[in-house]
Amino acid sequence: MGLISSKLLKNLRRWVVASFIGSQVCLLVGACSTKHEKPATTQLPAGVVPVRVVRVGSGYQLQRNGKPYFIKGGAGLEHYDQLKAAGANSVRLWSADYADDRMDEAQRQGLTVTLGVWLVHESKQFDYNNTWEVEQQKKAIREQVLRYRYHPALLAWSVGNEVNYESNNPLLYRAINDIARMVHELDPYHPVTSTVTSTLENFDRIKRLCPDLDFISVNSFGNLYSVADRLKREGWHGPFLITEFGARGYWESPKTGWGTAKEQTSTQKAQFARERYEKAIAGNPTTCLGGYVFYWGNKFEYTSTWFSLFTPTGEKTATVDVMQELWTGKPPRNLSPQIQELQVAGQSTLYDRQLLPDKDYSLKLIATDPENDSLQAQWQLTPDAILTDASDIVKSTPTVPIEHAIRALSMLEAVLHTPRKPGPYRLSATVLDGKGSAATIGIPFLVVSGEK
Structure with a gap:
């Protein structure tokens, strides 16, 4: 090579200095590039709508097709038309088991999907020290990513759901990152996250061993109130998403003296969700990149009403009303009924109730409707589960209602005939307004040989 001219050398020095300063600014501010750059191409694969997390000022922003995209979502499998009508823009799915139908339905309704790839929780049945098992799981997930990576409704990938619970095995977290890296290689157009429990158990492992996650x-x-502060205390200053929020969980609720959880009324749940969302x-x-209210549909988890935002026949509850107001600024035209109290034998059920076996007790619901619609109650009595004795299977298996235990007297009044067998039971009522809205209440009580 020939000698470099003094002018060229001077310009070269300027370029090197400018490049160095620019690189330092990018490192400090994080605004010059995203964590995982999209490939430089003039044409995206058919159907792909690119999504990325970008640094904006001192914070972060999710962008879809280059535009800000704050997630207003529902976690669930049903009523996507009502989710869209309520002002939401996204759905959360936990696994690809039902992705074909649900992603297509989300697309039809104009909703995006955070799609979960299910990781088996570490247990006696799955060992993350077993390289063959881990590799087989990864291969299965690879096929899922290849199948859905170009779906137009896809927003983000979520690797695992609460696998940090009771597992500090470093190989589990290395597997999470290995899968996240693979997803990025197969699909550079959508971000990757992993969902953890609200306790942030073993979060240090995730922070240290999962650098390929775009957000948490x-x-x-x-305890939704404190998530942001607790993440900072754990050393996480990046973006985060709330993948489930809603009613107070049964594991964190007040308990009866005999160990069953006390459930909020649907009226209380709505206010509870509002305060925490705001x-x-x-x-x-x-x-915060947004959140998914849980559960958009109807499911049994400890009770049939605990997290369900809809009845089995499709009536919405007050949390749906609240979310529509929060998402759009306007509540729906028809609001759900409000439940103030359920009285047993003329007494409040705010306190633990112990009842005699094989005896009649009067029931009275105190409920109102914002539009003064006529209200009708549906009653149900079921065996209850003591939390310390209940396995995950018990908590997710619907209980069989006890037949002929409740006799309706009027729209909001009935008579309960207690079972002969002592033990914990749960009295439930659903109040319908006949216009597509409902309210729910569930009261635990104990049948004993002597009343207290």
Whole structure:
């Protein structure tokens, strides 16, 4: 090579200095590039709508097709038309088992999907020290990613759901990151996250061993208020998403003297969700990417009404009303009924109730309707589960109602005939307004040989 001219050398020095300064600014501010750059191409694969997390000022922003995209979502499998009508823009799915139908339905309704790839929780049945098992799981997930990576409704990938619970095995977290890296290689157009419990158990492992995650996701209910602060205390200053929020969880609720959980009324759940959404999700716009209210549909988890935002026949509850107001600024035209109290034998059920076996007790619901619609109650009596004795299978298996235990007297009054067998039971009522809305209440009580 020939000698470099003094002018060229001078310009070269300027370029080197400018490049160095620019690189340092990018490292400090994080605004010059995203964590995982999209490939430089003039044409995207058919159907792909690119999504990325970008640094904006001192915070972060999710962008879809280059535009800000704050997630207003529902976690569930049903009623996507009503989710869209309520002002939401996204759905959360836990696994690809039902992705074909649900992603297509989300697309039809104009909703995006955070799609979970299910990781087996570490247990006696699955060992993350077993390289063959881990590799087989990864191969299965690879096929899922290849199948859905170009779906137009895809928003993000979520690797595992709460696998941090009771597992500090470093190989589990290395497997999470290995899968996240693979997803990025197969699909450079969508971000990757992993969902952890609200306790942030073993979070140091995730922070240290999972650098290929674009953001952290958290399922949080009662302690949603403090998620942002607790993440900072754990050393996480990046973006986060709330993948489940809603009613207070049964594991964190007040208990009866005999160990069963006390459930909020649907009226209380709505206010509970409102307060936490306003403070923890909408109130953290620079670091929180949005949230998914849980559960958008009807499911049994400890009780049939605990997290369900809809009845089995499709009536919405007050949390749906609240979310529509929070998402759009306007409540729906028809609001759900409000339940104030359920009285047993003329006495409040705010306190633990112990009843005699094989005896009649009067029931009275105190409920109102915002539009003064006529209200009708549906009653149900079921065996109850003591939390310390209940396995995950018990908590997710619907209980069989006890037949002929309740006799309706009027629209909101009935008579309960207690079972002969002592033990914990749960009295449930659903109030319908006949216009597509409902309210729910569930009261635990104990049948004993002597009344207290």
